[in-house]
Amino acid sequence: MKDVVIIGAGPVGLFSALLLARCGLSVDVHERWPSFYPLPRACGVDHEIIRQFQGAGLMDELAPLLDPVIGPDKTYEFLDADLETILRIDWNRPGASGWAQVNQFYQPDFELLLRRRLEAMPGVTLHHGQELVSIDQHDHHVDLGFVETGNAGVRTAAQARYVIGADGARSTVRDLLGIRPIDLGFAYDWLVVDVVPHQERVWKPYVIQHCDPARPTTLVGSGPGRRRWEFMRLPGEAIEQLNTTQTAWDLLARWNLTPDNATLERHAVYTFRGSWADQWRSGRVLLAGDAAHLMPPFLGQGLCAGMRDAMALGWRLGAVLNGVAADSLLDSYGPERREHVVEIIRQAVDMGRLICMLDPAEVAERNRRMKAAMADPALALKPPPEPRLGYAGLYRITDTHAGTLSVQGRVRHNGNEGLFDDVAGTGWQLLVRGPWVPGAVSRSIIARIGAVVAQFGPHGDTVDTDDIYDAWFDRLGADAVLVRPDFYIFGTSPLGDVDALVHAAATMLALTIEAPLQDQATW
Numbered sequence: 231m232k233d234v235v236i237i238g239a240g241p242v243g244l245f246s247a248l249l250l251a252r253c254g255l256s257v258d259v260h261e262r263w264p265s266f267y268p269l270p271r272a273c274g275v276d277h278e279i280i281r282q283f284q285g286a287g288l289m290d291e292l293a294p295l296l297d298p299v300i301g302p303d304k305t306y307e308f309l310d311a312d313l314e315t316i317l318r319i320d321w322n323r324p325g326a327s328g329w330a331q332v333n334q335f336y337q338p339d340f341e342l343l344l345r346r347r348l349e350a351m352p353g354v355t356l357h358h359g360q361e362l363v364s365i366d367q368h369d370h371h372v373d374l375g376f377v378e379t380g381n382a383g384v385r386t387a388a389q390a391r392y393v394i395g396a397d398g399a400r401s402t403v404r405d406l407l408g409i410r411p412i413d414l415g416f417a418y419d420w421l422v423v424d425v426v427p428h429q430e431r432v433w434k435p436y437v438i439q440h441c442d443p444a445r446p447t448t449l450v451g452s453g454p455g456r457r458r459w460e461f462m463r464l465p466g467e468a469i470e471q472l473n474t475t476q477t478a479w480d481l482l483a484r485w486n487l488t489p490d491n492a493t494l495e496r497h498a499v500y501t502f503r504g505s506w507a508d509q510w511r512s513g514r515v516l517l518a519g520d521a522a523h524l525m526p527p528f529l530g531q532g533l534c535a536g537m538r539d540a541m542a543l544g545w546r547l548g549a550v551l552n553g554v555a556a557d558s559l560l561d562s563y564g565p566e567r568r569e570h571v572v573e574i575i576r577q578a579v580d581m582g583r584l585i586c587m588l589d590p591a592e593v594a595e596r597n598r599r600m601k602a603a604m605a606d607p608a609l610a611l612k613p614p615p616e617p618r619l620g621y622a623g624l625y626r627i628t629d630t631h632a633g634t635l636s637v638q639g640r641v642r643h644n645g646n647e648g649l650f651d652d653v654a655g656t657g658w659q660l661l662v663r664g665p666w667v668p669g670a671v672s673r674s675i676i677a678r679i680g681a682v683v684a685q686f687g688p689h690g691d692t693v694d695t696d697d698i699y700d701a702w703f704d705r706l707g708a709d710a711v712l713v714r715p716d717f718y719i720f721g722t723s724p725l726g727d728v729d730a731l732v733h734a735a736a737t738m739l740a741l742t743i744e745a746p747l748q749d750q751a752t753w
C-alpha cells in the first residue's frame with residue numbers, strides 16, 4: 231500500500247508528489263493520458279510560488295526558465311479600444327517572498343523539470359494511461375480502481391492511506407465523492423494562441439488587457455522568448471470557426487505578427503469560469519488544484535492557488551503519515567484554503583466582467599469610471615488580495631497577523647549568507663528578535679516538528695543583511711514569529727511569550743507525543 235496516491239499528473243499533482251516524496255513518503259501518480267502531454271496554460275506565477283519552488287530545490291534549473299517581471303517598463307495595463315490606458319496594475323516589483331512579484335514562464339518546461347526530478351526520486355512512480363473509475367473508502371485505507379485509457383476492459387487497482395484528487399477541472403474524484411462545485415455563472419470562451427516571435431521586441435506595456443469590445447484581447451509574456459495572445463469569442467462566432475490557424479493569424483495581424491516574423495506554436499479554445507468545490511476533504515480523499523477551484527486567468531492565479539493547495543497538503547500529510555500529528559490536522563486544509571481562494575476567484579471574475587464587456591454603453595461607462603479612478607487612487611480597482619488563510623485555519627485565530635504570508639530576505643545565518651530559506655532551512659521556522667532561551671517543553675516541540683530557529687539581534691545567530699526582518703518585526707508589533715512550512719504565519723508574540731506561542735502550535739497540530747514532555751505545567 232502506498233502512503234499517498236495522486237490522481238492527475240498536471241502541475242499540481244506533480245508538485246504534490248515532489249513535496250510528499252521529500253517528506254520520505256511513498257507516492258504513486260496515476261494519469262489518464264498515455265504519455266506526457268503538457269498544455270501551456272499558466273504563463274505566470276507569483277513570488278510566493280517561487281519561494282515554494284526554492285524550498286523544493288528547483289531553482290537551480292528553474293531560474294533560467296523564468297522571466298521575472300521587474301522594472302519600470304514591465305507594466306500590466308488595461309487599454310481601451312484606442313490603446314489609451316484605463317488601469318495600471320502595480321506588479322512589476324519585488325515581492326515579499328524574496329522573488330519578483332510576478333514571474334513568467336512556459337508551463338511545459340516547468341512540468342518537464344518536475345517529471346525529471348520525480349523520476350530520479352525513490353518512492354515515486356508515475357503511471358500513465360490509467361483512468362480512475364472508482365473510489366472505495368475504508369477505515370485505514372482507500373481502494374482505487376482504474377481502467378486503461380481507451381480500453382475499459384483492462385482494469386487495475388491501487389491502495390493508499392490517503393488520496394489527492396488533482397485531476398483538473400472535470401475531476402472524476404470530485405464527482406465520485408459527490409462533491410458539488412459552486413459556480414459564479416461566469417463563462418466566456420477564449421482562443422489562446424502561443425507564439426514565438428523570431429526577433430526580440432519591446433512590449434510596452436509588457437502585459438496588456440486590450441478592452442476593445444470589438445475583440446477583447448490579452449497579450450502577455452510566457453517565458454523568455456515567448457508571447458501569448460488570448461482572444462475572446464464574440465457572440466454568434468462558432469468555436470470551430472475561431473479555433474483555426476488561419477483565424478489565429480488573422481487576429482495576430484492586428485499586433486504585427488505574421489508567419490514571416492513569428493512561429494505559431496499552438497492554439498486552443500478554453501472556457502474561463504469561476505467556481506469552487508463546496509468541500510475539499512471526504513475521509514481519506516482530498517481535492518487540490520483545478521479539481522477544487524477554477525478562475526479566469528486575468529490575475530494569473532489559478533495555478534498559484536493549486537500550488538498553495540499542494541504546499542498546504544504536503545506538510546500536513548507529511549506530519550500525519552510520519553506519525554508527528556493526528557489525522558485531524560487535515561480537517562483545517564479545506565476551510566483555510568477555500569476561503570482564501572474564493573476571495574481571489576471573486577476578484578478574477580470581477581476583473582473578467584470588466585474585460586469581457588461588449589455593450590457599447592457599458593463599455594463607455596466602464597472607461598469613464600476607470601479613467602477617473604486612475605486620476606483618483608481612492609476610486610481605483612483593488613489590487614489582488616494579499617494572501618490570507620480562511621477563518622477556520624490552523625493558526626492562532628486571536629492574532630491579527632496569523633494566517634498572512636511571511637516574508638523572506640537575505641540574511642547571514644551561522645556564517646552563511648543568502649536567502650533565509652537557503653541558509654537557515656525550510657519547514658517550521660521560528661524567528662526571534664532578541665535573546666530567548668527555550669524552555670524544556672519548547673525544545674521538545676521544536677525537535678518534534680523539526681523547526682528551524684533563527685535569532686536576530688546582537689547575540690543571535692542571524693544577521694538581517696537586507697534590513698527586511700527588523701522592519702517586519704516592527705510592522706507585526708512582535709519579537710517572535712512562528713511560520714508554518716507553507717510560509718504562512720502561525721502566530722506572533724512578544725519576547726516573553728515565545729514558549730506559549732510554540733506550545734499553542736503543538737496543541738493545534740494535535741502533536742503526537744512519543745515520550746511525556748517535561749514541564750507540562752507551562753502549557
Ligand SMILES: Cc1cc2nc3c(=O)[nH]c(=O)nc-3n(C[C@H](O)[C@H](O)[C@H](O)COP(=O)(O)OP(=O)(O)OC[C@H]3O[C@@H](n4cnc5c(N)ncnc54)[C@H](O)[C@@H]3O)c2cc1C
Pocket residue numbers: 237238239240241242243260261262263271272273274275360361362363396397398399400401402403422500518519520521527529530531532533534535536
Ligand atoms: C489560458 C489559461 C491561462 C492561464 N494562465 C495562468 C497563469 O498565468 N497563472 C496561473 O497561476 N494560472 C493560470 N491558469 C490556470 C492553470 O493553468 C491551471 O490552474 C493549472 O494548470 C491546473 O493544474 P492542475 O494540475 O490542477 O490540473 P490539470 O493540469 O488539468 O491536470 C489534471 C490532470 O488530471 C488528469 N485526469 C483527469 N481525470 C483523470 C482520471 N479520471 N484519471 C486519471 N487522470 C485524470 C488529466 O488528464 C490532467 O493531466 C491558466 C489557465 C488557462 C486555461
